[in-house]
Amino acid sequence: MAVAVVAASGILTATFVSSGGKGTADASTEINQFVAIQNVRPNVQNPASGPGASKGSFTVDCGTNGNGKFSPDNPVAQPGIKNGAEHVHDFVGNLAITANSSNADLDASGTTCKNGDKSSYFWPVVRIDKTVRSGADTQRALAATTPMVTCPSVRNRLPAVPAQAKRAVDNRLAELDRGYAAANERMATGKGRIDARLNSSVLADLRDQRTTLIRGISDSIAAAGGGRTSGMISLVECDTNYDGMHAAMRHTAASVKAGLAANQQVQCPTVRDKLPGIPTAALDEVNRNLTELDRQISEANERLVTTRGQGGKNFVDNAILGPLKAKRTAVLDRISIAISRRAARPQGLEKLAGCTVTDQAPSQNGPGNQNGGAAAPSAPAALPDPQGPNLELPNNTGGIVRPASVRIEYRGNATSKVVPMPKFLRALTGDAKPISRGPANARATWACSGFTDRLSDKYPICPPGQQVQRVQDFPGCWDGKNIDSTNHRDHVAFADTKTGACKQGFAAIPQLRITLSYDIPRDVQTKGQYALDSFPEEDHNPFSDHNDFINVNSAQTMQRIATCINKGKTCR
Known part of the structure; x- marks a missing residue:
């Protein structure tokens, strides 16, 4: 397996070996992924501010996922792919977001952010697992x-x-x-x-x-x-x-229904791939109704989050799925009528009205034919939904540790003023797959409170009384045109690490920094018993840490953020 490490000096090195891994089933073989933070040399260097710098900051309070919105979707890196992350994410901010959410759905959502910010911020969960983790099992x-x-x-x-x-x-x-x-x-x-x-x-x-x-x-x-x-x-x-x-892989909670803990998601039959070619005169009406179908699913997903634990065992069927089916039936009928005015009426659309939730039916996301056709014969079985009270997926086991605090901060640029981010900008930082894709985009994120001058690619062991932290900086430069790119990276860029300047053709935007702080017992740290959820081939690699973001701030709010930063103020 490929192993990527950052030396104590902070210099990135990569070693590729044909086989190996973490050895036997002895838990001590995993301790090489942990490091005492005092043994990490200071490596954080902030460029000196120039005369045109924007020195302010704007902080947003979106909570610590008190709603328990957990999902193995990644709407930025794997849009449209249910369970695409293969590990569970913490979500704060936008309440409705799933892998399939449109921009309009995001804009209509509720939020956990106190200032009304509907952006979505999400990162892989940390778990405490006191059982033996075996690199040999992974091999x-x-x-x-x-x-x-x-x-x-x-x-x-x-x-x-x-x-x-x-x-x-x-x-x-x-x-x-x-x-x-x-x-x-x-x-x-x-x-x-x-x-x-x-x-x-x-x-x-x-x-x-x-x-x-x-x-x-x-x-x-x-x-x-x-x-x-x-x-x-x-x-x-x-x-x-x-x-x-x-x-x-081991899946300790496979027999427990996901509904006990995991956020359910609505699963509805797809409609777009069932439609014939649409007469030109009916296009606008059909598209409006397709958008309405998306909105209905988004609203139902948000209700699953905000009404969690309410009602009896039939609450979801009676209060969410029943009304959703009625609404979908009406919209599908309108689509059929719009088409039938100028062409043959499509048959069978009414059969697409009924939906389920994720603990009522198996996941429909096999790799298969990812463009909407039948699944490939060699496709592995669909990835299961998170299971049981710990929301476990195979090899991602143990109790989830919710952050003690989540600091979401927009910061300035060392050389210039910032321009507002465009609405619906997608951005990510780090790489969930430094082993299988190489370490070029991976970033060291691990630290301890009180040691802000150093970041490690290994899990930190902190001094008594200090919190384990993940400090995740997003790109602070934008190409001025696009809200996404083919690889989800090229439309944004990091500023030069020495000068702080954006590269030619890119403008400075408010740079997002998310700091996650955890109260993890010190004996758990010293025994190597906490770890990041990861893709299976990464085997809890701490260097696979990452964070994702979709900006759904209103234009007015984002302008207020930029103005605050440019004036050198500290705002909330």
């Missing part, structure tokens, strides 16, 4: 696994497709399917091992192909009168997939 699971790729569905995220463009769109969707299959043939050559170079090559080639095809789909829809599609760029990037490892 055995890997040896039996054929890696694959996972791609966001395109067919299920399209707007109404004009009848004149249907053939061209279907042809390109079929090409996406063939590209996905070809990528998995290449990935199969890496069975039983992790080859970061192979993975990088496959993903890069697939990204180029999907960029061209998805742009072509968007152009075909626009040329036929369907208007420009939005958000399609977010569907380009695919990811490595070692789901098969889950079958051999």
Whole structure:
């Protein structure tokens, strides 16, 4: 397996070995992932502020996930892929967000933030697990696994497709399917091992192909009168997939229903992929109704969070799913009527009205054909939903430690004033897969309170009375045009570490820093008994820490944030 480490000096080094891991089933073999914070040399360097610097800060209080909004979705890095993270995230801020949320859904959501900020902030949970974690188990699971790729569905995220463009769109969707299959043939050559170079090559080639095809789909829809599609760029990037490892991993709570602890999510049949080509005159009406279907699901998901624990055993069916089915039935009927005025009425749409929640039906997210077709014969079983009172997924076990505090802070730039972030900007920091994709984007985040001058890529052991911390800085520069990019990174960038300046063509924006502080018993620290949820191939690698963000601040609030920072004030 590939192992990435940051030396005590803070210099990034990477070592790739053909096999190995963390040794035997002795818990002490995991202690090499832990370091006394006093043994980490100071390595945090802040550029000196110049005359044009923006020195203020703006802090937002969004709580510590008191609602218990936990999910294995990652709406930034794996949009449209249910359980795409394969580990559980803490969510604060936006209450409705799931992997499928549209910008309109996010904007209509409630929030945990005291100032009304509807942005979504989320990160992998930390667990305390006093049982033995075995690197050998991970090696055995890997040896039996054929890696694959996972791609966001395109067919299920399209707007109404004009009848004149249907053939061209279907042809390109079929090409996406063939590209996905070809990528998995290449990935199969890496069975039983992790080859970061192979993975990088496959993903890069697939990204180029999907960029061209998805742009072509968007152009075909626009040329036929369907208007420009939005958000399609977010569907380009695919990811490595070692789901098969889950079958051999320990899952202590598999027999316990997820409803005991996990946030349920509404699961409804897809509609977009069931529609015929739409007559031009009906496009606007059909698209309005498709948006309404999305909004209904979003509202139902938010209710599942805000009404958690209310009512009896039939509360969800009677208060959420029943009304949702009635609303969907009416909207699906309106879609059928709109089409039937100018073409044959589509048959069977009414059968798509009924929905379930995640503890009533198995997950529908197998890797399969990620563009909306049938699942590939070689696809592993769908990843299960989080299970039991600890929301466990295979090998991500133990009780979740909720942060004692979450500090969300927007900061300035050392050389220039900041411009407001655009609404719906997506950003991420760190890399959840430094082993399977290489460590280029990974960042050291671990620290202890009282030691803000150093960050480690290992789990810290803190002095008595000090908190374990994760300090996660987001890119503070923006290309001035895009809210996302094909790899979810290129539209934003980190400022120069020495000067603090943004690279040419990029403007400084309020830089987001999220500091998570945990009260973890010191004996748990010294025994190496706390760890990050991770993808299976990462095996709780502390260097896989990451954080994701979608800006849903209003334009007025974001302007207030930028003004505060530019004036050098400290605001809340």
